[in-house]
Amino acid sequence: MNVIEARRLSKRYRRGVWALREATLAIPEGRVVALVGPNGAGKSTLLTMVVGLAVPTSGELAVLGGLVPGSVEALGRVAFVAQDPSLYPNLSVADTLRLAGNLSSRWDEADARARLAALDIPLRRKVGQLSGGQQAQVALAVALARRPGLLILDEPLASLDPLARHEFMATVMAAVAEEGLSVVFSSHVLAELERACDYLVVLARGAVQVAGDVDELLSEHSVLTGPAEQADAVTAGLCVVREQRTDRQSTVLVRDYDPVRVPAGWRAERTNLEELVLAYLRTPSVSALPGPASGNRTMAAPLRAVDA
Amino acid sequence: MIEYRLDPTSGVPTYLQIVRQVEHALRLGLLQPGDQLPKVKDVVAALAINPNTVLKAYRDLERKGIATGRPGQGTFVQETLNVVPLEGVRLLRRGLDRWLAQAAAAGLDDDAVRALVDAALYDAARRRGVTAS
Amino acid sequence: MTIGSIDETAARPRLPRLRGLPWVTWRQHRTALLVTTGLFTAIAVFLTVHGLAMHAGYRALGLDSCGDLHGPACQAPLDVFVHRYGAWPDRFATALMLLPAFLGTFVGAPIVARERDTGTYRFAWTLGRTRLQWLAAKLALPGAALTGLALACGLLAFWWYAPWVPPRGRLGSDMYHVMGTVFAARTLFCFTLAVLLGTLIRRTVPALATATVACLAAIVAPATWLEPLIQKPLDANIDTDSGTATGMTVNQWVVDPAGHRLTSAQTDDLDVQAGPDLVSKHQTFHSWLTQHHYTSWVSYQPDTRFWHFQAVETSAYLAAALLLAATALWWIRRPIH
Numbered sequence A: 001m002n003v004i005e006a007r008r009l010s011k012r013y014r015r016g017v018w019a020l021r022e023a024t025l026a027i028p029e030g031r032v033v034a035l036v037g038p039n040g041a042g043k044s045t046l047l048t049m050v051v052g053l054a055v056p057t058s059g060e061l062a063v064l065g066g067l068v069p070g071s072v073e074a075l076g077r078v079a080f081v082a083q084d085p086s087l088y089p090n091l092s093v094a095d096t097l098r099l100a101g102n103l104s105s106r107w108d109e110a111d112a113r114a115r116l117a118a119l120d121i122p123l124r125r126k127v128g129q130l131s132g133g134q135q136a137q138v139a140l141a142v143a144l145a146r147r148p149g150l151l152i153l154d155e156p157l158a159s160l161d162p163l164a165r166h167e168f169m170a171t172v173m174a175a176v177a178e179e180g181l182s183v184v185f186s187s188h189v190l191a192e193l194e195r196a197c198d199y200l201v202v203l204a205r206g207a208v209q210v211a212g213d214v215d216e217l218l219s220e221h222s223v224l225t226g227p228a229e230q231a232d233a234v235t236a237g238l239c240v241v242r243e244q245r246t247d248r249q250s251t252v253l254v255r256d257y258d259p260v261r262v263p264a265g266w267r268a269e270r271t272n273l274e275e276l277v278l279a280y281l282r283t284p285s286v287s288a289l290p291g292p293a294s295g296n297r298t299m300a301a302p303l304r305a306v307d308a
Numbered sequence B: 001m002i003e004y005r006l007d008p009t010s011g012v013p014t015y016l017q018i019v020r021q022v023e024h025a026l027r028l029g030l031l032q033p034g035d036q037l038p039k040v041k042d043v044v045a046a047l048a049i050n051p052n053t054v055l056k057a058y059r060d061l062e063r064k065g066i067a068t069g070r071p072g073q074g075t076f077v078q079e080t081l082n083v084v085p086l087e088g089v090r091l092l093r094r095g096l097d098r099w100l101a102q103a104a105a106a107g108l109d110d111d112a113v114r115a116l117v118d119a120a121l122y123d124a125a126r127r128r129g130v131t132a133s
Numbered sequence C: 001m002t003i004g005s006i007d008e009t010a011a012r013p014r015l016p017r018l019r020g021l022p023w024v025t026w027r028q029h030r031t032a033l034l035v036t037t038g039l040f041t042a043i044a045v046f047l048t049v050h051g052l053a054m055h056a057g058y059r060a061l062g063l064d065s066c067g068d069l070h071g072p073a074c075q076a077p078l079d080v081f082v083h084r085y086g087a088w089p090d091r092f093a094t095a096l097m098l099l100p101a102f103l104g105t106f107v108g109a110p111i112v113a114r115e116r117d118t119g120t121y122r123f124a125w126t127l128g129r130t131r132l133q134w135l136a137a138k139l140a141l142p143g144a145a146l147t148g149l150a151l152a153c154g155l156l157a158f159w160w161y162a163p164w165v166p167p168r169g170r171l172g173s174d175m176y177h178v179m180g181t182v183f184a185a186r187t188l189f190c191f192t193l194a195v196l197l198g199t200l201i202r203r204t205v206p207a208l209a210t211a212t213v214a215c216l217a218a219i220v221a222p223a224t225w226l227e228p229l230i231q232k233p234l235d236a237n238i239d240t241d242s243g244t245a246t247g248m249t250v251n252q253w254v255v256d257p258a259g260h261r262l263t264s265a266q267t268d269d270l271d272v273q274a275g276p277d278l279v280s281k282h283q284t285f286h287s288w289l290t291q292h293h294y295t296s297w298v299s300y301q302p303d304t305r306f307w308h309f310q311a312v313e314t315s316a317y318l319a320a321a322l323l324l325a326a327t328a329l330w331w332i333r334r335p336i337h
Helices: A043-050 A072-077 A093-102 A109-118 A132-145 A162-179 A214-220 A228-235 A273-282 B014-027 B040-047 B051-063 B086-105 B110-128 C020-060 C072-085 C088-097 C099-108 C110-118 C131-160 C162-168 C182-201 C204-229 C264-281 C285-291 C303-332
Strands: A002-012 A018-028 A032-036 A058-063 A078-081 A150-154 A182-187 A199-204 A207-213 A221-227 A239-245 A249-255 A267-270 A288-290 A297-299 B067-070 B074-077 C234-237 C248-255 C295-301
Touching: A002 A043, A002 A182, A018 A043, A018 A199, A032 A043, A032 A162, A043 A058, A043 A150, A043 A182, A072 A078, A078 A132, A093 A109, A093 A132, A093 C020, A109 A132, A132 A162, A150 A162, A162 A182, A162 B040, A162 B051, A199 A214, A199 A273, A207 A214, A207 A273, A214 A221, A214 A273, A221 A228, A228 A239, A228 A249, A239 A273, A249 A273, B014 B051, B040 B051, B051 B067, B051 B074, B086 B110, C020 C072, C020 C088, C020 C099, C020 C131, C020 C162, C072 C162, C088 C099, C088 C131, C099 C110, C099 C131, C099 C182, C099 C204, C110 C131, C110 C182, C110 C204, C131 C162, C131 C182, C131 C303, C182 C204, C182 C303, C204 C303, C248 C264, C264 C285, C285 C295, C295 C303
Parallel strands: A018 A207, A032 A182, A032 A199, A078 A150, A150 A182, A207 A288
Antiparallel strands: A002 A018, A002 A058, A199 A207, A221 A249, A221 A267, A239 A249, B067 B074, C234 C295, C248 C295
16 A cells, blocks of 8 residues: 555646646555655645645645545544644643544544653643643644554654654654554655655655665665776766766766676765765756656666766 | 664664674673563664664574564574683784774874774675675 | 544533534634623623613503503603613614624634634644534534524513613614624624635734624625615605604605605705794794694604514525635635645
8 A cells, every 4th residue: 555646746836836746656655754855845745735735736646545635534544743833822732632632533542641741741731831842742642642544744853952853753763663654754854864764755846856765775876986087987877876076086876786896996885865865956857766567666867967 | 681872973774783782782791692682662762763774683683693583572682692702802902902002103093093994894894795785 | 423532531520521523613712702602691681680670660650551652641751761761772782783793703703814824724624624524613613602692682682672662663773783683693694704704814813804894894884775675665644654653764855735745955944944933932843844734754664574674684694694604614625725
């Protein structure tokens, strides 16, 4: 089952700006997905459509194996934590739980209370008097108590201090370990998601540029470093994502490279997620997407994109 | 029971850091055969990392014969690695100290030493054929 | 609607145990509803206490037993009664006539506008209920509460006004707007109009301002221009038709002895002409006209048409309210962005 499935999904705002353009994406179940991209890439637009707050201009979007976003069935199984938690500031924490419980088809009040007790968040305090981190934790406790199949977190860490970020991520990861729910995080800072996610989606300019299993993506890509004058010969016929050259040295991020073939004088290294994402974002003409039906990966753009 | 800690700047994949810490603890005798490794849920809640990362580390340990998973209970240490006798560790350490003194005399600072050690470890690993990807 | 384990112990026992959207609606709008209830309670207490005194005064003066109110036997006690209580119907009508506009706006405008303003809609509308269900509950429950309270108030005002029916009638009084069912229908109408405007405007303060103006206009304009058109008024000679003493006067004019209808300018000229007589003989202009064989005519809505007017106006406001509510429900289903 795919928890999110988008086909040629487009969204245009009234001002005529395209936030998403023909984005196609399939996210398998049970993953922790990092949805990254620069500001304005369409991350929030995609997520607001997934939770049913917005509808596509064109294209198809389904959640949890075919449910229509925003329908009662989908609302009942998709939980959402917005960037600024958007809770009612004048409600107490206890009333916030009660309100959410009364609006949810599934609700585990004891679970929510236990989570908040573990974090020393007083139930009687008004939400508006809590710190940003505590508010995020209340929103998360509400989302998890709804026992969702899919948890959507839109830039949840943006306004949190490092300790609050760690606690927030720890709560989410523990829930993933216990219940196997699928999670989609969006962020423009990849570093904060790198150790949490196992699936990566890179959005750039309203389109999906990279999508795939993190381990697979990392094992498929290598960084070759060697003398600049040999670079053209070495990279001929390779899938070059990005090449950086000084007059002496050339550093090339390549895909589908067999490390056994490293030529003398060259060094092949593992890449890391941040380097990989940055390389793709800096080279918008190249993408790494799962192939249509076979699951094979295809290079969807010109093989070479060289930065002089 | 041991606790894992992660070094985000090391560049070593997270699962490998866990594997190495278990091996390290075994060598130092902090873990004994039959000991239970931290539960996935607890590791995840403490380190805020993906559960699959911990599972992958534990699978790796199982593959190496170091640990064994018991369904519904957790992962347990199976056997101790070849423990280097304490005397042997002391000898190696003495050699390392001497080498460090030579490196300092040659003008290498700490970072240069680390880079050199990393490079040597990397090459050794490549010779053994266990490079990452 | 299956709700999981809501903590039952947290529920205060004196409150009816609500669940689901009704509880959410109550929790979020209880301040507005309690303020409204308090206001209506104060009005009800005043109407009851004042009304009992006024009714007792009417009987004590013998106005219920003196026969024809416009006859000589009733003249003196009626003057006393009018002197004592005569200003109250107008005062009361002035105070309450526009209340539906303010209450409807106060309760209705923030319902959607505040959620959009503060961003809480992202929380409220991504839980387990659709926006349509959410708004339907928020229209139905506060709408029903407001309408119920206003209806009770309108019926109480109907009872309070009873002593003034023989001398003045219901239809011609400003209290018409506060009595019976029209008051409640206008309250519901203003509430749904405010909800719709809040949904369209999406900002609390502009929505409150716009809704207040719109609701005031929606009460005053029909009351001024449309009400007289509900039924064709009757023409009658004031002196021969006793029905003209009460009811709603739409127009009046004077007919000269030859049977020609005078323009208002001509009537003014007559008034000037009669001036010396009126001063010297302490005569009224009306009796002067009668004496000189002029006749006074009115075009009026007889007081017997009170319930017909109420019914027509009530149904019009209710139909409009339904239309507004349906529009708000249709609008909220549209995408947010």
